[in-house]
Amino acid sequence: AGPTLLSAGLSGPVYLATMSLSSLSMHAGRLAALGAGGLVDREMLGLSLLLALTITLGNTLGRWVRSRVDEARLHHLEVASAVALVGMSLLGVARIVGG
Numbered sequence: 001a002g003p004t005l006l007s008a009g010l011s012g013p014v015y016l017a018t019m020s021l022s023s024l025s026m027h028a029g030r031l032a033a034l035g036a037g038g039l040v041d042r043e044m045l046g047l048s049l050l051l052a053l054t055i056t057l058g059n060t061l062g063r064w065v066r067s068r069v070d071e072a073r074l075h076h077l078e079v080a081s082a083v084a085l086v087g088m089s090l091l092g093v094a095r096i097v098g099g
Contacts (some may be wrong), residue, residue: 011075016066020059027052031046 005015011074031048034040039049066074 002085006082011078012071015078016044016059016062020055024052024058027055030059036082086093 002019005018010018027048031040031045034044065077069077
């Protein structure tokens, strides 16, 4: 979602808030769908709650970093983090496909 939001022109606090809400919403939606299908057990629920906590902590860390970085560097960090995440995703897919 990050690259899409950046290409839509979002940046700064609006970008962070939109990413935060979309991440938590997607996580809650997935959990609700899996629960409706009977695929959620105690272990998965615990891991899901842990993931929700890490999303929240990541957002808090992002807010802290934003308060300490100037606007020009902040834009570069936003783009660099989106590129890094897409790259890690592609490497993961390549690893899965390549065996």
